[in-house]
Amino acid sequence: MDKVSPGFLGVAAALAAALSWSTIGVVQRLAESMGADTDMLIVGRTLGGSLLAGLLLMLYRARPTRRSLVVAMLGLAPLYYTYMKSVSIVGAAVASLLLYTAPAWVALLGMLLLGERPGSKGVGAIALGLAGAALVSLGGEGGIGGLRIPGLLLGVASGFFYALYIVMARLFQSRGAGVMEVSLAPIALTGPLLGITIRPSLPPNAVEVTASLYFAVFTMVAPYMLNVYALRRIEAHRVSVVSLVEPLSAVVLATIVLGEDLTLLQALGGALIIAAALAASFK
Numbered sequence: 199m200d201k202v203s204p205g206f207l208g209v210a211a212a213l214a215a216a217l218s219w220s221t222i223g224v225v226q227r228l229a230e231s232m233g234a235d236t237d238m239l240i241v242g243r244t245l246g247g248s249l250l251a252g253l254l255l256m257l258y259r260a261r262p263t264r265r266s267l268v269v270a271m272l273g274l275a276p277l278y279y280t281y282m283k284s285v286s287i288v289g290a291a292v293a294s295l296l297l298y299t300a301p302a303w304v305a306l307l308g309m310l311l312l313g314e315r316p317g318s319k320g321v322g323a324i325a326l327g328l329a330g331a332a333l334v335s336l337g338g339e340g341g342i343g344g345l346r347i348p349g350l351l352l353g354v355a356s357g358f359f360y361a362l363y364i365v366m367a368r369l370f371q372s373r374g375a376g377v378m379e380v381s382l383a384p385i386a387l388t389g390p391l392l393g394i395t396i397r398p399s400l401p402p403n404a405v406e407v408t409a410s411l412y413f414a415v416f417t418m419v420a421p422y423m424l425n426v427y428a429l430r431r432i433e434a435h436r437v438s439v440v441s442l443v444e445p446l447s448a449v450v451l452a453t454i455v456l457g458e459d460l461t462l463l464q465a466l467g468g469a470l471i472i473a474a475a476l477a478a479s480f481k
Contacts, residue, residue: 208431212440215421215428220447222417224455229409238398240282242410247418248389251382254419258378265370266383273363274384275391281356282396287349294445296353298331301438303361308434311365312372320435327442327474333467334445364438368429381426385418439474446471 226239255261262270284293301324308314367380402410428437446468 204431208428208437209440211424212428212432212437213443215424216441216444217447218416218421218424219441220444220451222413223448224451225409225412225417227452227456229405232405233403234406234409235398235400237396238400238402238406239409239413241393241396241398242402242406243413243418244278244392245389246410246414248386250414250419251386254382255378255386260376260378260383262383262387263375263379265375266379267387269363269366269370269380270384270387270391273359273366274388277356277359277363278388278392279395280352280359284349284353284356287352293349293353293356294334294448295332295336296350297356297360298328298442298445299354299357300360300364301327301435301442303358304364304435304438307361307365308368311369312434314433314435320433320439323439323474323477324435326470326477327439330467330470330472330474331442331445333463333470334449336463361438364425364429364434367426368434371426371430377423377426377430381423382419385422439477442471442474 226234226236229239230236281293281297284296305320305324370380371377425437425441428440449464449468
């Protein structure tokens with residue numbers, strides 16, 4: 199049997215991470231329908247992920263470094279903060295669209311910091327992915343109407359910080375950083391950094407604890423480790439475009455689990471995202 203190529207493994211890891219992240223909205227909606235508070239879920243996800251990451255670091259006798267702190271402070275913490283604030287102002291659909299401006303930022307930052315050149319095929323994949331993400335995000339009810347400037351700016355900032363996280367993880371790995379240093383360690387530091395911004399006043403109930411445990415494992419630690427694994431094997435812009443499968447998967451899950459309708463625009467956007475992910479998967 200032929201040996202599996204690093205490129206294939208990188209694409210598979212990036213895809214698995216995207217599918218894990220795509221469950222956030224569905225699990226959150228289900229938890230909220232059973233009485234969970236949104237702010238408590240946000241805090242539970244972040245702190246739960248930080249606690250689990252910290253325990254794994256202790257198990258592997260690893261510890262955060264200066265590079266871990268840089269990734270947490272300049273990448274993950276501002277990403278979570280700006281994205282959550284954008285959602286609260288302009289809604290989840292528009293905020294998701296703005297978050298997935300990340301591939302364009304990755305292409306720019308990758309050229310400046312990594313010396314990577316996406317080429318014409320990479321640029322085409324980025325364009326397809328962004329167009330698909332736009333259609334998936336805006337194909338639902340409400341569209342893009344009612345945008346407010348602060349929410350728009352925060353949403354664009356979330357895309358920038360997501361891209362900065364991807365590029366920093368790849369840059370530090372090219373300089374000798376390990377997976378723990380740029381994945382688990384920053385997650386362990388992000389919870390305390392964000393804890394000072396959101397302070398729910400009530401103790402969590404059973405639903406919030408259960409959902410937070412799910413978020414900690416399957417939307418924090420596992421997908422970020424998979425994402426960093428992917429960045430060790432394929433270019434940053436390819437990881438970012440494959441990750442655009444996330445909004446498509448989220449729509450499909452919402453249709454199946456929550457009974458939400460899949461519109462024609464969302465279906466068309468999903469087709470563009472699949473095309474972009476395939477284009478990014480092969481050199």
